[in-house]
Every structure is written in structure tokens, then in C-alpha cells.
Amino acid sequence: MFKPLVVLMVLFVATGCAGWQPAPEQSAEERVAQRAQERRDALLAGDLEKAYSYLTPGYRANNSLPRYRARFGGAVSWKDASVRSVTCQEEDACTVTVMLTYRVAMPRMDAYENQRPMEERWVRVDGDWWHLPRR
Numbered sequence: 001m002f003k004p005l006v007v008l009m010v011l012f013v014a015t016g017c018a019g020w021q022p023a024p025e026q027s028a029e030e031r032v033a034q035r036a037q038e039r040r041d042a043l044l045a046g047d048l049e050k051a052y053s054y055l056t057p058g059y060r061a062n063n064s065l066p067r068y069r070a071r072f073g074g075a076v077s078w079k080d081a082s083v084r085s086v087t088c089q090e091e092d093a094c095t096v097t098v099m100l101t102y103r104v105a106m107p108r109m110d111a112y113e114n115q116r117p118m119e120e121r122w123v124r125v126d127g128d129w130w131h132l133p134r135r
Contacts, residue, residue: 028094029086032122032129036096039131040081048072056123056130077103079113092124 026034035054042050052060052068080101088094098118105111121132 028088028091028124028129032088032094032096033083033086035129036086036098036120036122036131037083040083040098044078044081054131056125056132058125059130059133077105079103084117086122094122094129096120096122 039051039054042048042054048069049065052065055063055068078100081098083096084099085097086094087097096119098120099115100118101113101115103111103113121134122129123132124130
């Protein structure tokens, strides 16, 4: 009774492992693009706490979440944001170009929508990539 079950389990594991291959490691550009898009998606969803978690550890150590939140708000609302390119100039530093679609609505003015590229700086710290905001 147990012998056929053991044989079946061995065959199952052997055939399953034969086709298994480890996932290829992401390049720096791919990892930065992924994290930059995740951060932008959080901002679009209004999840500033999640967006804050993508900032460099040094920035977070010196700037509280409430202080970060205070940077947002006003007459501009973001409609869409997508990573267009990532260029790594150095081993631990990349520039991300994000295409941002936004809407501006101010009192006594007609609202308008526009699109423009924005550049972000991303740096590798302790093995992962983090957004380094401009001051």
C-alpha cells in the first residue's frame, strides 16, 4: 500500500522538478521601473503611506509621514502616470522618466488637463531601490 504511494510521490516530484527553472533575476532597470510604477500607482490611488514607503531610508528618517503628506494637495490632481524609461547612469543610481497626466482646476479658471514627462531619481540602498525626492 505504501510502496505505490511512495513511488507515485517520487515520480511527481521528479517530473515537477525537471521542468522547474528559477525565475531570471531582474535587471536594475527592470526593478527600478517596477518600483517606480508601484509608487506612482499608490500616489494615484491616494495611498500616501504606501508611496512614502518607497522613499529612501534617509529621507524617511528625516521627514515624517505627516510632513510628506503636507507636500500634496491643491489645485492639481493626477489622472495617470506611467514609467516610460529608466536609465542607470551609475551602478547605484538611475533616472526614471514618468509620463504624468494631470488636471488643473483653480477658482475663476476653466479646468484643463495636460500631460508632461517628469524625471525621478532612484538610488540603491542596502540592496533595494528607493526614490530620492528633490528638496
